[in-house]
Amino acid sequence: MPPPLAAIGPWDYAVLSAYLLAMVAVTLYAARKDRTSSDYFLAGRSIPAWVAAISITGAAFSGSTFVATPDESFFRNISPLVLFFSCVAGACIAAVFFVPRLYAAGTTTVYGYLNQRYGPGAQYASSVAFLVGRLLNSGGRLFVAALPLCIFFVSTAPTPGQLVLAICVIGLIGTAYTFVGGIRAVVWVDVIQLSVVAGSAFVAIAVLLHKIPVPLSELWSVFSQPGTGVGTGSKLQLLDFRLDPSVANTVWAVFTVAPLFWIASLTTDQDFAQRFLITKDRKRAAFAVIGSQFVGSAGVAIFLFIGLLLWVFYKRPDIMGAAAPIGDIPLASIFPTFLATQMPPIFGGLAIAGFFAIAQGSMDSAINAMASSFINDLYQPLRARRGLPPPGILADRIATLCMGVLMTAFAVACVFLFDPRGGGSLFFFLFGLSTYSYSALLGVFIAAMFTRRGTVITVVAALATGFAVSLLLEPAVAHSWCSALDLAPLKLGPYWRMAIATTLSFAVCILAATPRRTPPAAT
Numbered sequence: 090m091p092p093p094l095a096a097i098g099p100w101d102y103a104v105l106s107a108y109l110l111a112m113v114a115v116t117l118y119a120a121r122k123d124r125t126s127s128d129y130f131l132a133g134r135s136i137p138a139w140v141a142a143i144s145i146t147g148a149a150f151s152g153s154t155f156v157a158t159p160d161e162s163f164f165r166n167i168s169p170l171v172l173f174f175s176c177v178a179g180a181c182i183a184a185v186f187f188v189p190r191l192y193a194a195g196t197t198t199v200y201g202y203l204n205q206r207y208g209p210g211a212q213y214a215s216s217v218a219f220l221v222g223r224l225l226n227s228g229g230r231l232f233v234a235a236l237p238l239c240i241f242f243v244s245t246a247p248t249p250g251q252l253v254l255a256i257c258v259i260g261l262i263g264t265a266y267t268f269v270g271g272i273r274a275v276v277w278v279d280v281i282q283l284s285v286v287a288g289s290a291f292v293a294i295a296v297l298l299h300k301i302p303v304p305l306s307e308l309w310s311v312f313s314q315p316g317t318g319v320g321t322g323s324k325l326q327l328l329d330f331r332l333d334p335s336v337a338n339t340v341w342a343v344f345t346v347a348p349l350f351w352i353a354s355l356t357t358d359q360d361f362a363q364r365f366l367i368t369k370d371r372k373r374a375a376f377a378v379i380g381s382q383f384v385g386s387a388g389v390a391i392f393l394f395i396g397l398l399l400w401v402f403y404k405r406p407d408i409m410g411a412a413a414p415i416g417d418i419p420l421a422s423i424f425p426t427f428l429a430t431q432m433p434p435i436f437g438g439l440a441i442a443g444f445f446a447i448a449q450g451s452m453d454s455a456i457n458a459m460a461s462s463f464i465n466d467l468y469q470p471l472r473a474r475r476g477l478p479p480p481g482i483l484a485d486r487i488a489t490l491c492m493g494v495l496m497t498a499f500a501v502a503c504v505f506l507f508d509p510r511g512g513g514s515l516f517f518f519l520f521g522l523s524t525y526s527y528s529a530l531l532g533v534f535i536a537a538m539f540t541r542r543g544t545v546i547t548v549v550a551a552l553a554t555g556f557a558v559s560l561l562l563e564p565a566v567a568h569s570w571c572s573a574l575d576l577a578p579l580k581l582g583p584y585w586r587m588a589i590a591t592t593l594s595f596a597v598c599i600l601a602a603t604p605r606r607t608p609p610a611a612t
Contacts, residue, residue, distance in 0.1 A: 455492075
């Protein structure tokens with residue numbers, strides 16, 4: 090039977106209330122400065138670089154870090170930590186070759202650069218590609234974030250109906266403060282959120298070390314024992330030299346194609362790119378991009394360490410002895426289950442606040458970025474073609490509200506699309522959703538920046554190619570068409586799938602030379 094939930098007392102609710110009140114105060118203060126669309130979506134390009142870096146990290150963390158990252162080291166090993174090399178390499182490439190050009194374009198979104206390079210049609214198409222891809226990824230993140238909410242307040246084995254209700258609660262809160270305060274509220278709330286998340290993580294580590302009746306020095310020898318990780322490997326196995334392309338974190342993927350994921354996320358995804366566009370200049374923008382990856386990698390390391398401690402706590406009764414927990418071992422969402430059942434008073438409230446903080450990161454920046462792209466890349470240009478004035482900040486807020494509703498709806502759909510009991514990885518479930526738009530967009534941006542080729546038609550064809558190839562290489566889809574053609578199953582990890590789709594997207598984009606044209610004014 091599931092482990093019993095710990096009692097949530099008045100002090101826990103007091104801690105949670107203090108966090109929510111801080112969010113409200115920051116949101117209302119930020120809203121006072123939002124008078125134009127530029128304020129609402131770019132904060133007047135006045136955000137300090139260190140705040141932008143933290144905000145990028147907060148957007149990347151979301152529920153996937155809180156839930157899925159500890160699961161990786163609990164069920165497998167710490168191999169996701171090797172992605173540090175990929176993300177830093179990708180961030181450096183992005184900061185040197187992509188960020189200066191995108192910032193200098195002076196546009197509200199990065200897709201305005203494609204307007205300057207190819208024409209309005211390229212901007213429209215890339216915006217649609219981003220909106221679809223971000224809806225898939227952030228909707229998946231919102232679904233993941235609903236798991237801890239159910240675990241905290243309802244059950245360690247939530248039903249689909251309970252997950253749907255939790256998604257709606259998180260969606261309502263995240264949409265509300267983003268609707269009011271815009272990007273300025275989002276980034277400063279991100280600073281608060283990341284501080285709360287870090288505090289809850291360190292408290293959880295302290296509680297786990299207190300409950301585990303052996304010193305940390307002995308635990309390292311336990312983690313290093315063969316067979317504790319994947320196959321015959323240990324929990325501390327960092328490098329995976331297998332030649333299996335279906336495994337995500339092999340050294341062959343990490344040091345060759347994985348950096349593409351971070352280049353794409355930081356430069357072609359408005360959700361992340363918006364963070365460097367709101368800084369004061371190009372140098373600060375580059376600093377924010379690179380600095381965010383060091384902060385983010387440190388956070389991933391902390392949550393992987395938590396997963397290792399949870400593995401001892403739940404899976405090693407020979408070490409825990411009489412302190413071993415009572416009840417069945419959870420099949421997924423290990424960390425939220427521990428927080429809901431094992432944390433003492435007050436600290437439990439901090440843990441819940443930490444969850445709420447990272448759950449809001451699942452959607453606040455995403456819906457603001459989606460609204461920004463919809464207004465500036467689609468709605469406003471169409472109004473301008475009809476001779477109408479810019480829509481104004483009310484339209485910005487309405488777009489934000491609509492994006493919040495759409496994302497919540499897709500997260501509800503994810504409840505029925507992903508079954509954690511099937512043994513799948515939430516971590517790479519979300520990565521797979523990201524590759525749909527990243528592959529398509531990165532191929533186009535590389536062509537736009539480093540060649541003199543491409544037209545609106547080839548851009549649209551390249552985006553369609555990237556999406557189509559990503560879909561065809563998705564494991565379930567690939568299995569279907571391989572079976573129909575009587576071929577051996579094609580199993581590729583997310584980075585290899587993205588590399589193939591990006592290459593084909595780039596190849597299609599450069600099929601035609603770019604005609605000479607006068608660059609339009611920045612939008």
